[in-house]
Amino acid sequence: MADPQHRVVVTTDRPARRRAFYAAVVALSLLGAFGLYRYSRASAVSDFEAATGERDRLIDERRQLTRELRVAKAEADSLRNQVAYLSRSQQIDDNACVAVKQSLSRLQAESADLREQLAFYRGIVSPQESQAGVRVYEFRITALKTTRNAYRYDLVLIQPVRSEKRVGGQAQVVIEGLRNRQKQRLKLSDVAMNGDGNLLFSFKYFEEFSGELRLPADFRPLRILVSVQPSGDGRPGLEDEYEWAKILQETDEP
Missing domain, CATH: 2.60.40.2420 (Immunoglobulin-like)
Incomplete structure (x- = not known):
C-alpha cells in the first residue's frame, strides 16, 4: 500500500500563452498611455489655444484702452489749457474793468471839480454880478x-x-x-x-x-x-x- 503523504503533480509548461498574456498587458498599457497622451495633448493644445486667444484679446483690449487713455489725456490737457486761458482772460478782463472803473471815477471826480471851479470863476466874472x-x-x-x-x-x-x-x-x-x-x-x-x-x-x-x-x-x-x-x-x-x-x-x- 502506497504512502498517502506523498503525491506527484505533473504540470504542463505553456510559455507561448504566458508571452501572449504579457504582450496583451503591454499593448493595453501602451494603448492607454497613448490614449492618455493624445487626450492630454489635445487638452493642452485646446487650453493653449484658449489661453493664446485670451492673451491676444487682452492685448488688443489693452491697446484699445491705451489709445483711449491717450485721447482722454490729450482732451484733458486741451481742456486744462482752455480753462487756464479763460481764467487768465477773465482775470485780465476783471483787472481791466477795475482799472476802467477807477479811471472813470477819477475822471468823474475831476470833471465835477472842474465844473465846480468853472461855476466859481463864472460867479466872479459874471457881468450880472x-x-x-x-x-x-x-x-x-x-x-x-x-x-x-x-x-x-x-x-x-x-x-x-x-x-x-x-x-x-x-x-x-x-x-x-x-x-x-x-x-x-x-x-x-x-x-x-x-x-x-x-x-x-x-x-x-x-x-x-x-x-x-x-x-x-x-x-x-x-x-x-x-x-x-x-x-x-x-x-x-x-x-x-x-x-x-x-x-x-x-x-x-x-
Whole structure:
C-alpha cells in the first residue's frame, strides 16, 4: 500500500500563452498611455489655444484702452489749457474793468471839480454880478468821524472881478437849534475848536475860511445864518440862511 503523504503533480509548461498574456498587458498599457497622451495633448493644445486667444484679446483690449487713455489725456490737457486761458482772460478782463472803473471815477471826480471851479470863476466874472458886491459863494458843514458832535465848516466869499478895489469886513456864522426844547442861537466863536471864530476878511476876488466846531451834546441844529458886513464903503451887508439837514455832508475821513 502506497504512502498517502506523498503525491506527484505533473504540470504542463505553456510559455507561448504566458508571452501572449504579457504582450496583451503591454499593448493595453501602451494603448492607454497613448490614449492618455493624445487626450492630454489635445487638452493642452485646446487650453493653449484658449489661453493664446485670451492673451491676444487682452492685448488688443489693452491697446484699445491705451489709445483711449491717450485721447482722454490729450482732451484733458486741451481742456486744462482752455480753462487756464479763460481764467487768465477773465482775470485780465476783471483787472481791466477795475482799472476802467477807477479811471472813470477819477475822471468823474475831476470833471465835477472842474465844473465846480468853472461855476466859481463864472460867479466872479459874471457881468450880472458886477454890482452885487461881496456875497457868499458856498457854505458847507461836514461831520467829523473822530470827534462826537464835531463838524468842519467851509465858507467861500467872492466879489465880481469888475470890482478893482479890495473889500474888507467881517462875516458871522450863527447856528440856530433846539436845546431842552427851547430855541437857542450859538455863535461860531462860542463853539469853534480852533481859533476864535471871528471871520475877518480882506480880498479882491475871493477868500476862503475853514475850521472845526463842536456842538453841545443836547443841542439839535436846525439852520445856519451867515451874515457878511463890509466895512468902510457904506454898502449894506447881506445874510444867507441854510438848512442844516441840506448842507450837512458825510465825513470824508477814512
